[in-house]
Amino acid sequence: MRAIGYQTPLSIENPASLQDIDLPKPVPTGRDLLVEIRAVSVNPVDTKVRSSATPEAGQWRVLGWEHIGLTGDYLWGEIEQPRDDFRPLRLQSGF
Template identity: 50%
Template sequence: MKAVAYYKSLPIDHVDALQDVELPAPTPGPRDLLVEVKAISVNPVDTKIRRNVAPEDGAAKVLGWDASGIVKAVGSEVSLFQPGDRVYYAGAINRVGANSELHVVDERIVGRMP
């Protein structure tokens, strides 16, 4: 899947500050939704993390946690949503961000899109 990520904390005006990358599609855990991301925001926390949190060696770090989209698949213990539901959420910064085509998020922090 396509994503926007960084490999090193660089000034935002550096050509490699953010890069288009190809990553494996994520797999939802038991309470996760797999969301096809349709919209994403950039917030101060995104800029602070990019500037101050280095990715693990050689790994791409994907930012962006405020997202909306359509549920494509659900984990085995999901009870609140089903594929096709339109959702929005502010994900968890201790997980991979949503600046990507697909994102996994815990159903307990997701709302139905009005």
């Protein structure tokens, strides 16, 4: 899987502070849910983590708490009584 991460907390001006990396695809166990992430964003939590948390030697720390993702076969469903303020983000093709 593609990710953005670091091995050493560095100044953001350093080109090695954030790196595109490839990691093995995680395998869900127990009550885990595997989500396909389509986009990530860096926010203040990522900035604080990157500046202070050092991963174990040879390991990567992955950033990206804010994300857009998909689960299952792409979730679609029906609801019987939508709230008055409910608006779909987009309609599935053919609806």
